[in-house]
Amino acid sequence: MKLPHVIETDLSDEMVLLDPRTREVFTLNAVGRVIWEHLDRGVAEVVARVIDEFDITHEAATKDCETLLQQLSQAGLISAAQS
Amino acid sequence: MWILGCAIVVSDDDAQLTSLLTGRLDLGPTETHPRKTNPRVTRPGEADDVRSSEWRLRIRHDGAVPVDVHRVASCFVADARGLRFLEGWSVGWVVGANCAARVTVHHVSEANDARISSVGSRSDATFDVSVDVFGDPSDDPLPILLAIGEGVSARPIIPLHAAILSQSGRSIAMLGPSGAGKTTSAVLAALDGWQIIAEDTAWLDPETLEVVGSDRQLRLRSGTELLVDEALARRNIDIAHEPHDGVKRLLSFDAIGGRGNGAHLDEVVVLGPRDSPWLAGPLRPAQVAIALHQAAGIPIIESVRPVRAAAIASVAQRVSGRRISASSGLSGL
Numbered sequence: 001m002k003l004p005h006v007i008e009t010d011l012s013d014e015m016v017l018l019d020p021r022t023r024e025v026f027t028l029n030a031v032g033r034v035i036w037e038h039l040d041r042g043v044a045e046v047v048a049r050v051i052d053e054f055d056i057t058h059e060a061a062t063k064d065c066e067t068l069l070q071q072l073s074q075a076g077l078i079s080a081a082q083s
Numbered sequence: 084m085w086i087l088g089c090a091i092v093v094s095d096d097d098a099q100l101t102s103l104l105t106g107r108l109d110l111g112p113t114e115t116h117p118r119k120t121n122p123r124v125t126r127p128g129e130a131d132d133v134r135s136s137e138w139r140l141r142i143r144h145d146g147a148v149p150v151d152v153h154r155v156a157s158c159f160v161a162d163a164r165g166l167r168f169l170e171g172w173s174v175g176w177v178v179g180a181n182c183a184a185r186v187t188v189h190h191v192s193e194a195n196d197a198r199i200s201s202v203g204s205r206s207d208a209t210f211d212v213s214v215d216v217f218g219d220p221s222d223d224p225l226p227i228l229l230a231i232g233e234g235v236s237a238r239p240i241i242p243l244h245a246a247i248l249s250q251s252g253r254s255i256a257m258l259g260p261s262g263a264g265k266t267t268s269a270v271l272a273a274l275d276g277w278q279i280i281a282e283d284t285a286w287l288d289p290e291t292l293e294v295v296g297s298d299r300q301l302r303l304r305s306g307t308e309l310l311v312d313e314a315l316a317r318r319n320i321d322i323a324h325e326p327h328d329g330v331k332r333l334l335s336f337d338a339i340g341g342r343g344n345g346a347h348l349d350e351v352v353v354l355g356p357r358d359s360p361w362l363a364g365p366l367r368p369a370q371v372a373i374a375l376h377q378a379a380g381i382p383i384i385e386s387v388r389p390v391r392a393a394a395i396a397s398v399a400q401r402v403s404g405r406r407i408s409a410s411s412g413l414s415g416l
Contacts, residue, residue, distance in 0.1 A: 009392040011400055014369040020381045027369045
């Protein structure tokens with residue numbers, strides 16, 4: 001689950017995430033942005049959206065989503081329970 | 084696929100700010116095709132093309148107060164003729180040691196006298212913001228100053244720590260920490276035919292892209308005087324009797340041709356430090372957004388933060404961006 005304090009700056013093709021607590025900012029590319037946008041709906045839904053929008057296999061999309069969710073969790077941008 | 088990250092700064096420490104700006108914006112080339120695999124988040128310093136930073140927020144008083152918000156807001160309070168008590172949308176509170184201030188933003192301005200204006204600045208920028216003050220602010224005016232800055236941000240107007248230059252209908256916001264060369268560049272640009280809208284502090288309307296300045300005078304850091312003096316001397320402009328404020332040399336706008344009233348922003352230019360490698364080149368919208376976040380600071384009141392982010396996103400997608408080295412001069416402008 002997205003942590004509510006994270007500030008999102010949506011640039012359509014990219015996403016800037018700013019954590020006001022750590023003062024760190026992260027940028028997500030188009031795929032990362034889609035994952036971020038839908039991550040609260042669960043991994044299966046996120047993977048489906050990524051497959052819908054990008055030329056990618058289910059296996060690769062699943063791996064990408066899981067990897068990114070883990071890294072977002074490590075970055076303190078999402079709660080560990082949903083990562 | 085790339086997903087990059089680096090640190091962000093809101094600080095009044097020039098050295099730290101310089102370090103952070105470098106780290107934040109020195110992003111290398113990125114893939115243009117987004118449909119590939121291996122997304123990842125890279126922490127500051129982990130990517131080859133991102134530098135790390137040791138920056139941390141400075142705390143003032145008892146709260147987490149972004150100092151540059153105070154700096155931007157203070158120019159308003161210094162000129163305010165009074166604080167009015169009006170009904171409106173309450174944004175939030177700023178609480179200090181001896182008093183508290185509640186910010187109220189008015190969606191519709193029905194009367195000009197219900198505004199707090201930057202009276203005295205030539206921009207005459209006005210915003211529909213009021214601040215209710217509780218307690219004794221005489222020894223602790225900071226909550227009021229911050230409340231006004233927050234209220235203006237919720238309008239949403241973006242406060243910018245920037246020099247604004249305009250020429251031939253084209254305007255740029257020159258961003259960079261104190262010491263990066265904004266003022267020096269602005270003065271040299273002014274001598275080269277540019278008009279200065281702001282030297283250090285400006286307000287940007289994200290809807291219209293109108294940007295106005297709030298500075299009353301130029302403030303030159305020690306060490307930049309020689310460069311500026313030489314340039315001024317070549318134009319037979321004598322500023323020998325301009326005063327100091329103890330830290331910086333004060334220079335009247337009139338000495339360099341006056342100050343502009345405001346302009347439509349076309350481009351964001353980020354100044355890199357003189358003594359470190361700095362790749363000149365265009366900035367992606369995300370990089371422009373990060374630069375704007377840094378120049379604006381993070382709002383204190385949480386409900387203002389998404390408003391600010393949306394405003395910056397709107398601007399970053401409509402203006403171009405690029406970075407230049409302060410040592411490269413202004414030939415590229």
